[in-house]
Amino acid sequence: MCAVVNQEIKLIPRASVEPQNFWSLTLPELERVMDTWRQPTYRAKQVFQWAYKELADDFAQMSNLPRELRERLAEAYSLVNLRAERELVSNDRQTYKALLALPDGQTIETVLMLYEARATVCVSSQVGCAIGCPFCATGQMGLQRNLNAGEIVEQVIHFSRFLRCWHEGQAGELGSKISVPAEIQSVTNLVFMGMGEPLANYNNLWRAIRNLNAAHGLGMGARRMTVSTSGLVPRIEQFAREPEEVNLAISLHAANDELRNLMVPINKKWPVARLMEAARGYIAATNRRLSYEWALIQGVNDAPERAEELAAAIKSQLCHVNV
Ligand code: SF4
Incomplete structure (x- = not known):
């Protein structure tokens, strides 16, 4: 009661x-x-x-x-809680980045990427981030707060509205800077790779995913969504048990502990071997292909030995690596 x-x-x-x-x-x-x-x-x-x-x-x-x-x-x-404070369009007219102000004055970045027949939104899940990867500007802010589920969903709605306005010829000056192929009528894919560690905001993330996925919601297929994590092992294990077929990506960047401890500090808590165990468990439980992200940084993780370590770590896994 x-x-x-x-x-x-x-x-x-x-x-x-x-x-x-x-x-x-x-x-x-x-x-x-x-x-x-x-x-x-x-x-x-x-x-x-x-x-x-x-x-x-x-x-x-x-x-x-x-x-x-x-x-x-x-x-x-x-229905409108995010306000575009600054908007940038790339020279090739295919990427539109928005700095969105939240009701409490904090800001997040969300990006629309147009490529062939896809319109992918890169969604933020937190203001700042506690993981502290040294190569990442968000990591230097520390964690300010989690986004609530509505703030996650509304980033996608923001760009859905933009695409609709664009096709109706009502996207204003910003619209004139962007080329939207005729076959793209709405947002087609989501990647949770913006500001923050999505799996550290697990419940709000999934509440948002379910509203975006539901037939009565945005109706976006789960397989068109990818959540990226720095390697929160218990959450990866939980993610593998979720019924929706949302894709998972792991920001690996290094496959030896010494280097990964520096690049992705959460590795000190869940080292590479433990992360690979969780990755194998995810693949076995879901039979879905896992993605690994590898941001090549000159002189840091681009030597042939690093590639050999990667090959050894992910051997026999159903996965691909985005470099
Ligand atoms: S986990 Fe992602 S958002 Fe957080 S500090 Fe690392 S790269 Fe940046």
């Missing part, structure tokens, strides 16, 4: 409280809200339809909902 009461307090903010991020909500949670508001449960599906399929940025646009309900939704939830 107490749990239910607590849940309701969390799900139904009072009007005097700041609106919550809509994108954190699951459909069953919104259905419970509708129930509490004495609305038919199907209203929740209608709201999700407007939000995820029509990409509405205002509850007022949800024309098949009663006006009072739209107003109540707008008091309780917000």
Whole structure:
């Protein structure tokens, strides 16, 4: 009973409280809200339809909902919580990077990459990062905070809206700098490789993935999503047990402990041999191909011996290596 009461307090903010991020909500949670508001449960599906399929940025646009309900939704939830503070487009017109401001003033980076028929969004999962890889600017910030699930989902919504506006000729000056192939109508792939260690924000990550994957959500196939980790072994083992077929990538960068301790400091806690054990367990449990990331840094990890160490570490694994 107490749990239910607590849940309701969390799900139904009072009007005097700041609106919550809509994108954190699951459909069953919104259905419970509708129930509490004495609305038919199907209203929740209608709201999700407007939000995820029509990409509405205002509850007022949800024309098949009663006006009072739209107003109540707008008091309780917000569909726009991220604000583009700075936007950059690459010279080849295929990459669009946005610095997105969060409601508390912190900022994250999210990137849209257009390549052939793919529109891939590189999603951030934390503000800053606790792992502290010396070659990474985010790592130097330390961990500021986890993103909530809504802040993760909304990065994808931001670019989904942009692509829709672009095709409608309403993407403004920014749109004129980008070339979107006709076959790309929406975001096609996600990589959780932006700021932060996604598996250190595990529950929010999966809540977001499930909203992005659900048919009533964005409907993006799990196999079109890749989560990248620096090597949090217990979380890799947990990841392998999740029912959704989301891909996993490991940022390896070095396959000997001495070097990897320096490049990816989490290696001191879970050294290469333990990481490879978890990787083999993941492949055995899922029968999915694992990706290894190897950022080549001149004079650090680009010698032939490093490649031989890599080959020995991943021998017989169902995997590929992105250099
Ligand atoms: S885990 Fe990723 S985000 Fe974190 S410091 Fe290392 S490279 Fe940067």
